[in-house]
Amino acid sequence: MSKRSYKFALSLLFLACMAQEPLFAARIGELTETDWKIQVIRFLSFRDPSVRYALAGSILLGISCGLLGSFIVVRKMALVGDALSHAVLPGVALGFLWNTTKDPVAIFIGATVAGLLGTTVVNLITQTTRLKEDTALGMVLAGFFSVGICLVTMIQHLPTGNKSGIDKFLFGQAAALGPNDIQLMGIVTLLAITVITLFYKEFLVSSFDSGFAHSIRIPVQLFHHLLMLLLAFAVVISLQAVGVVLVSAMLITPAAAAYLLTDRMHRMVFLASIFGLLSGVFGAFFSFLGPSLPTGPFMVLGASLVFTLCFFFAPKHGLVTRWWVKRSRSQQIQVENVLKAIYHVLEDRGFDGEGVSIRELADQRKQTLEESVRESKMLKRAEYATLLEEGNMIWLTPEGWQRAREMVRNHRLWELYLTSAAQYSADHVHDDAEKIEHILGDEVVRALEKRLDYATTDPHGKKIPSSESIQKDRMGRREKVPGYGQDI
Amino acid sequence: MNTEKEPVPLEVHDLTVAYQKKAVLWGIDLVVPKGKLIGIVGPNGAGKSTLIKTIMGIIPASSGWVKIFGEEKNLRRVGYVPQRESVDWDFPVSVMDVVLMGRYGKLGLFKRPGKADVDIARQCLDKVKMLPYANRQISNLSGGQQQRVFLARALAQESDLYFMDEPFSGVDASTEAAIITLLHDLKEKGKTLMVVHHDLPTARNYFDMLLLLNMRVVAFGPTDEVFNYELLQKTYGGRLTILAEVAEAVRQKS
Numbered sequence: 001m002s003k004r005s006y007k008f009a010l011s012l013l014f015l016a017c018m019a020q021e022p023l024f025a026a027r028i029g030e031l032t033e034t035d036w037k038i039q040v041i042r043f044l045s046f047r048d049p050s051v052r053y054a055l056a057g058s059i060l061l062g063i064s065c066g067l068l069g070s071f072i073v074v075r076k077m078a079l080v081g082d083a084l085s086h087a088v089l090p091g092v093a094l095g096f097l098w099n100t101t102k103d104p105v106a107i108f109i110g111a112t113v114a115g116l117l118g119t120t121v122v123n124l125i126t127q128t129t130r131l132k133e134d135t136a137l138g139m140v141l142a143g144f145f146s147v148g149i150c151l152v153t154m155i156q157h158l159p160t161g162n163k164s165g166i167d168k169f170l171f172g173q174a175a176a177l178g179p180n181d182i183q184l185m186g187i188v189t190l191l192a193i194t195v196i197t198l199f200y201k202e203f204l205v206s207s208f209d210s211g212f213a214h215s216i217r218i219p220v221q222l223f224h225h226l227l228m229l230l231l232a233f234a235v236v237i238s239l240q241a242v243g244v245v246l247v248s249a250m251l252i253t254p255a256a257a258a259y260l261l262t263d264r265m266h267r268m269v270f271l272a273s274i275f276g277l278l279s280g281v282f283g284a285f286f287s288f289l290g291p292s293l294p295t296g297p298f299m300v301l302g303a304s305l306v307f308t309l310c311f312f313f314a315p316k317h318g319l320v321t322r323w324w325v326k327r328s329r330s331q332q333i334q335v336e337n338v339l340k341a342i343y344h345v346l347e348d349r350g351f352d353g354e355g356v357s358i359r360e361l362a363d364q365r366k367q368t369l370e371e372s373v374r375e376s377k378m379l380k381r382a383e384y385a386t387l388l389e390e391g392n393m394i395w396l397t398p399e400g401w402q403r404a405r406e407m408v409r410n411h412r413l414w415e416l417y418l419t420s421a422a423q424y425s426a427d428h429v430h431d432d433a434e435k436i437e438h439i440l441g442d443e444v445v446r447a448l449e450k451r452l453d454y455a456t457t458d459p460h461g462k463k464i465p466s467s468e469s470i471q472k473d474r475m476g477r478r479e480k481v482p483g484y485g486q487d488i
Numbered sequence: 489m490n491t492e493k494e495p496v497p498l499e500v501h502d503l504t505v506a507y508q509k510k511a512v513l514w515g516i517d518l519v520v521p522k523g524k525l526i527g528i529v530g531p532n533g534a535g536k537s538t539l540i541k542t543i544m545g546i547i548p549a550s551s552g553w554v555k556i557f558g559e560e561k562n563l564r565r566v567g568y569v570p571q572r573e574s575v576d577w578d579f580p581v582s583v584m585d586v587v588l589m590g591r592y593g594k595l596g597l598f599k600r601p602g603k604a605d606v607d608i609a610r611q612c613l614d615k616v617k618m619l620p621y622a623n624r625q626i627s628n629l630s631g632g633q634q635q636r637v638f639l640a641r642a643l644a645q646e647s648d649l650y651f652m653d654e655p656f657s658g659v660d661a662s663t664e665a666a667i668i669t670l671l672h673d674l675k676e677k678g679k680t681l682m683v684v685h686h687d688l689p690t691a692r693n694y695f696d697m698l699l700l701l702n703m704r705v706v707a708f709g710p711t712d713e714v715f716n717y718e719l720l721q722k723t724y725g726g727r728l729t730i731l732a733e734v735a736e737a738v739r740q741k742s
Contacts, residue, residue: 074579198598205589209575214546215568216593216645263625265580 036289043288051288053182054174054241058280058299060185061238061250064192066276068234069255070269071196071227075207079134080119082248083141084228085235087118089148089244092169096155102166104180111236112229118144119228148244172243172296174284185237192230196269199223204265241280243296253303254279257310260317279303333438335382338375339404340411340437341365342385342396347462355388355395405465410437412458413448419459420452426459495558497522497649497680498543503552505535505542512538514704516552520682525675527685527695527711531724534702536684537571540651544568556649564593567647569638571654577627583637584622587613590644605644612643615670632663639667650674652683656690668694688720 046052072081091114095107118140125136155166168176177185196203206213206220213220231251238247254275258268283299312320341364345356362372376394379385384400387393396404414433418424424432440448449455449467458464498520505513513535520526528536541547543554544563556562567590587609588601595601601609613619616636621629629637635655642650656664671681675696682699685691691698691711698714700706700723707714707723 074576076576201589201592201595201600202597204581204585205592208579208581208586209570209589211541211546211570211574212568212589212641215544215563215566215651216589217563218592259580263580263627264582264585268580 039289043285050175050177053177053179054284054288054295055281056182057177057185057241058174058284058295059277060182060189060280061234061241062254062276062278062280062299063273064185064189064234064276065238065247065250066254066258066272066274067192067196067269068227068231069251069253069276070258070265070272071203071207072231072251073255073259074265074268078248078252079137080122080228081231081235081251083122083137084115084119084232085239085244085247085251086141086148087144088112088115088232088236088239089145089169090114090151091117091148092239092244093148093151093155093166096166097151100155100158104178104184107239108184108236111239112232114144114148115232115235116228119232145244168243169239170243170245171294172239172241172246172299174241174287174295176240181237181240188233188237192234195226195230199226200266203227241284241295242299243294246296246300249300250276250279250303253300253307257303257307260307260310260314263316275303275306279306331378334375335378335384336403336407336438338365338379339384339396339400340407342394342400343404343408355393358392358394361394402470405470407437409465409467409470410440410445412462412464413445413452414440415460416452416455416458416464417448429459494522495555496520497557498682499555499558500543501553501555503539503542503554504550505538505547506550511550512703513542516705518699518705518708520680522680523675523678524680524696525671525694526680526682526697526699527691528682528699528701529685529688529691529723530701530706534723536701537653539701540568540653540682540684544651565648567642567645567650569642569650569652569655572631572634572638572658574653577629577634579626581626582622583613583618583624583626583629584609586626586637587622587640587644590641593645608646609640609644612640613637615643616640616666630660632659635659635663635667639670643670648679650679650681652681654684654686656685656687691715 042048043051046055069081072078088111091110091112092107093110094114095110096102098106098110122133122136122140125131125139126133152166152169202213202218202223205216206218206223210220234251235247238250242250255268255272257275258271261271262268279299279302282302282305283295283297286298286301287293287295310318312318315321338361341361342356345360345364358369358372358376361376362369365372365375376385376387379394379396379400380387382400384397384403386395386397388395411433414436415426415429418429418432419426445467454466456464456466496519498518500516500518503513503516504511516539528539530536538547542549543556544566545554545561553560557565584606588605590612591601591605591608595605610619610622613622616639618633618636618640621633621637626634626637635658639655642652655667659667671683671694674681683695685694692715695711697709698711699708700714700719702723707719
């Protein structure tokens with residue numbers, strides 16, 4: 001929280017310094033119309049070269065940030081990315097001062113050097129003092145950033161030179177990208193993809209288990225520095241479009257979203273690159289719609305949107321997904337318990353008669369009539385039962401009958417197993433079986449039946465429906481359902 | 489057998505290790521014979537893990553040298569099982585991915601593991617009875633299963649000298665029994681195994697030789713000879729506090 005608030009304060013300071021020079025004045029492309037419909041058409045038709053550059057740049061930076069960000073996230077170096085991205089600002093300013101113009105190569109070199117210097121200072125502090133890494137990162141991040149802000153402000157007040165563009169480095173403006181920028185971004189992205197592809201297994205093993213990587217003669221430190229260098233490159237090429245303040249989010253957020261979707265590193269790398277790309281395009285598009293909208297925040301908004309979707313709906317790790325699975329699981333357990341209760345009612349009267357009344361079910365389940373009515377409707381929805389019009393009689397469908405018998409079989413088999421194999425006494429086994437019956441799979445049931453020598457009665461003397469008879473009924477079952485017919 | 493011709497698996501001479509000027513291992517001398525199952529025992533902070541890490545060059549030594557099969561910096565024939573806690577088990581890799589890492593050392597740069605490597609990895613997983621889990625993500629494994637995966641990875645390395653850091657810590661009894669059987673099998677094949685172990689009673693039964701370590705080598709020899717009250721007292725007893733105090737004093741002066 002505190003980090004965010006000081007970032008905000010610094011940003012405000014910066015804006016205050018530049019108040020006399022309106023933000024949109026230096027915008028490249030000089031778009032005066034603000035009608036968003038025209039802007040959409042303009043964006044989608046790619047007529048405007050600045051649109052094409054913005055789009056290409058956003059795609060390139062999205063890919064390289066996602067790619068490298070994946071490794072940052074699994075190596076728990078997210079804060080390092082943040083510090084690195086802030087530490088580059090003084091380098092950007094010095095690169096600009098080199099010949100007081102926006103020369104991409106000079107800025108690239110300056111920013112990379114400053115970024116790497118920042119991480120070196122962090123290492124120096126952690127190695128020579130007892131301060132821990134998070135403290136060192138926090139200090140270096142803010143220290144370098146302040147130097148950068150001062151320098152940038154100074155440049156703003158310089159009487160000479162073309163100052164246009166330097167202000168875009170804070171929050172980013174994709175429309176300010178030129179052909180030289182795109183070229184540089186292309187080279188860096190290609191380099192990142194090549195290096196990661198060639199050394200994928202080395203990066204994988206040294207990220208997962210550096211001690212082991214060392215023992216198989218992988219130069220772990222070298223690969224660490226290589227990754228940091230690529231990271232610095234990726235940050236620097238992204239600066240102009242995303243801005244210093246938010247570029248670390250483009251490293252972390254797409255990768256974090258990908259982490260929630262998959263359990264395999266190569267898929268995570270791929271997904272993170274796609275998410276980065278999408279966020280980049282999202283940002284480029286929306287910042288184009290209005291006058292002088294910064295690109296960075298929109299890109300990060302796009303990435304955060306992707307993350308939010310993954311957070312809630314990822315197939316395995318999503319919050320809503322997990323809740324849904326749990327809920328449907330508990331509903332299923334309830335349905336299965338009702339089926340079992342109906343079976344017990346039928347069993348008590350020797351599987352004779354025309355279905356089960358709501359009252360009988362309520363007595364068996366020890367609940368009110370309303371609850372039983374509600375539960376019988378659940379059975380109907382699951383197509384396990386049909387209900388009489390007035391709603392007071394329940395007939396199991398063949399599927400319901402089969403499931404009910406499976407439940408009873410599982411329950412009684414498990415009870416028998418506990419008493420005979422695990423020496424539980426007969427009055428201790430019911431509660432355990434109540435839970436286990438819902439999760440026994442076919443394979444385990446078969447193993448249990450075999451283990452128990454196909455026993456037919458449970459510890460309480462009740463008959464255990466055999467898998468064989470359930471299986472047989474699956475073929476020509478209709479007439480065997482009680483209420484429809486005769487036998488169990 | 490031309491065992492006489494081949495240099496011993498491991499020779500360590502006057503090895504000293506210091507963290508920020510604080511010595512943790514002093515003048516370690518070792519000559520380890522081939523085909524033995526060796527336990528490294530000693531109290532907490534005795535430098536057991538540090539010793540094997542330094543032998544492999546993961547931690548730099550302050551002085552002394554290490555020869556593996558007669559050569560310095562020769563890790564080609566070394567297999568390693570790190571401590572289970574040393575890695576993040578939420579890392580996005582499958583059991584198979586981890587075991588395949590055991591093949592990386594043999595592959596060299598730029599090469600990806602191929603079908604032959606996958607076959608070897610499958611065999612190794614089968615040996616530790618983890619084959620059905622090959623495609624699982626590693627975070628779903630129990631402690632014992634994690635340890636089996638690490639062992640399978642070491643097996644996939646097909647090495648001649650193994651270092652294992654507490655392979656029995658936090659595993660269930662059946663895994664412990666399975667591991668010890670596996671270690672004996674490896675030994676029968678002429679491999680040399682050095683195993684960091686923290687449980688004294690079992691150490692006596694598990695290992696052919698014991699290295700009693702407490703910042704220095706207290707004793708190294710056949711289990712029958714070194715597992716006695718006097719030497720264990722020396723390893724675990726109070727006298728080591730003096731050594732620790734000296735080390736602290738040295739650190740403060742320098």
